[in-house]
Amino acid sequence: MFFKPQLLRGAALGAVMLGMVAPHAQAQTPDRKTALSANVGLLQYRGNMGSDFWNRSGNDLMVGGGGAITRYLSPSFDVALLGYYETYKFSSELRAGENFDARIGMVDLGIKLKLNNGKILKEESFIQPYLMGGGGMFLANSSGRANGQDFGINQIRRPEVFGQAGLRFRLSEVVSLDLTTSYHYPFTERVDNLYGPTVNPDKLYDRFLLHQAGITVALGKAKDEDKDGVSDKKDKCPGTPAGVAVDPNGCPLDKDGDGVPDYQDKCPDVKGVAALQGCPDRDGDGITDADDKCPDTPGKAELGGCPDADNDGVIDQNDKCPGTPAGVKVDANGCPLDRDGDGVPDYQDRCPDRAGPASNKGCPEIKAEAKKRLQEATKFINFEFNKAVLLPSSYPTLKDLAALMSEYPDYTMSIAGHTDSKGADDYNLRLSYDRAASARTYMLSQGVPADRIESRGYGETKPIADNAKAAGQALNRRVEFDLYLTGEPNSAEVKYGPAPTISELQKTPEGRPTAGKAPVKKAPAKKAPAKKAPVKRK
Known part of the structure; x- marks a missing residue:
């Protein structure tokens, strides 16, 4: 067919x-x-x-x-x-x-x-x-x-x-x-x-x-996923919830023209802002006028919409200490807290739980008796001959210093080792470091926290007496103890400057700094030994 x-x-x-x-x-x-x-x-x-x-x-x-x-x-x-x-x-x-x-x-x-x-x-x-x-x-x-x-x-x-x-x-x-x-x-x-x-x-x-x-x-039939009567191809607002009235473009109705559709607008007859679900906010602080205690002045939600210029949590009209730095804790009047009542506010007080003068950053000052114990301690620290091994006679003094640190919990201890000028520079520097470290190790064994004690060595670079004389050499062989507020510059560094390194010593004239040392006259010309050996010392 x-x-x-x-x-x-x-x-x-x-x-x-x-x-x-x-x-x-x-x-x-x-x-x-x-x-x-x-x-x-x-x-x-x-x-x-x-x-x-x-x-x-x-x-x-x-x-x-x-x-x-x-x-x-x-x-x-x-x-x-x-x-x-x-x-x-x-x-x-x-x-x-x-x-x-x-x-x-x-x-x-x-x-x-x-x-x-x-x-x-x-x-x-x-x-x-x-x-x-x-x-x-x-x-x-x-x-x-x-x-x-x-x-x-x-x-x-x-x-x-x-x-x-x-x-x-x-x-x-x-x-x-x-x-x-x-x-x-x-x-x-x-x-x-x-x-x-x-x-x-x-x-x-x-x-x-x-x-x-x-x-x-x-x-066929055009797709209309949100079933609002406008095909997906023409729908400028796809995904409209079921039952929401829409315009010819498929977008939800918005009677007040504030960009918030009526079905989401809590104030559908008054033009508002989207962030507040369509409700008005005259001062633009993010709090609806109906809930704002200061509707014409921008403020914070947690303060009922009232301003707090220094951001301390106390509204300006009640703040007796305006201008408090950001992040500082304050009392009900907006004034910085001072827990220990020493007149130094906690945010400036290095020791907020222990009273002290403002001149010492709010921390207790070291008493004269404690300073004396620190100064005299150096006389009682002894080592084995030409070594960094503590003699038992040093232990009572170090135990006393450990106890002293518990009396001043806001302080850190500095231990600085020194030698006389006998012997090679690098040997003396290492010996001073090792002796200071040995004293530190013993104090750690007495329960002193490691972050509260620091040791260093200066070798022969910081004499306190004339190295040309035996008595001066004995004074220069010492271990010094100082307390300083934790977080402040190290007291030994304030006194003597940074601890030297061997390479730094090698750059100075004649191999070592001369400050504090008496010049030594050279003997008549003789053939110098090939290398200076370490000199034995007490």
Whole structure:
């Protein structure tokens, strides 16, 4: 059974009516992926009898009809199933008296490349060019006169390939107009019944152009995820909660125009700010006027919207100590706390729980008796000969110093070791470091925290007596103990400067600093020993 024109005309009419009665239909989109098309067309032939490509003046003007089902794949591609039928007549001008009549149908599957893919043209462009290619079946019944003889009906069922160029015009959101031209190449030469060894035996010559015009409508329903009655494509406010009244753009209503939709606006009739759920805030302090105790002066929420210039938690009108530095704890009047009542506020008091004068940063001063114990301690610290090993006679003094530190918990102890000038500079420096460290180690064993005691060595660089005399050398061999407020500069460093290093000693004239040392006359010229060995000392 062959194609019937009545069926194709009916299909085309049905597609037109669908476009008219579907007011919510749109051109084919990701929301409406399936589309129907109905077309009218005009075939043109080229073959052994001649050609009427781009010219039908010599033949009767006849039209056919067709349709298509198209499925959206992506912004760039669609797939389409196409059908077309026409009764076609051709009279040859090259071969007098020869002609053919044919009922021709074509069913093809094609892939469409759309140029309105968002890269070349916008998807919603008015003009939407495209290209299509594919293949299918060429179906024909043909009869006529060829080679001087009449021929009966040739029934043709052969594959074909085709290529198509088209323009789609987006007439409205409902209907699109398509204008296309396609080139069909059926694998047959029997439409005009001219074939065989005497007529181009190596070529299949029967070819056709098909020009069509038609309409396309898309099927389906646009997505409306938030179900507000506005399609997702047009919805400028997707995700609107169910039941919320919206405007034509799909956005929630906002009666007072403050940018806060009515369904979220706690003050829907008064223009406000979004941060306060649509309620007004005259002074802009983030507190609604209804809750603000100082509505015309910016303030803090925790203070009822009233100002606190120094940020101490007491509003300005009640603050007796305005200008308190940031972060300082204050009492109910806004004045800095002074827990020990010494007149030094806690934020300036290095010892906030122990009273002391402001001249000592609020800490207890070291008593004269304690200073005396520190000064005399150096006399009782003794070491093994030429070593950093404490003699047991030193232990009582060090235990007393450990007890002294517990009396002054806000202080740190500095231990500084010194030597006389006998021996090599680097040896003396190491020995002074080691002896100070040895005293520190013993005090740590008595429970003094490690972060409250520091030791260092100055070698022979800080004499307190003349090294030219034995009595002066004995005084210079010493370990000094000092207390200083924790966090203040080290007392030994204040007194003597930074502890030296061996490399620093090597840069000074004659290998050591000369401050505090009497110059020593050189003996008559004699051959000096190759290297100065360490001198034994007590």
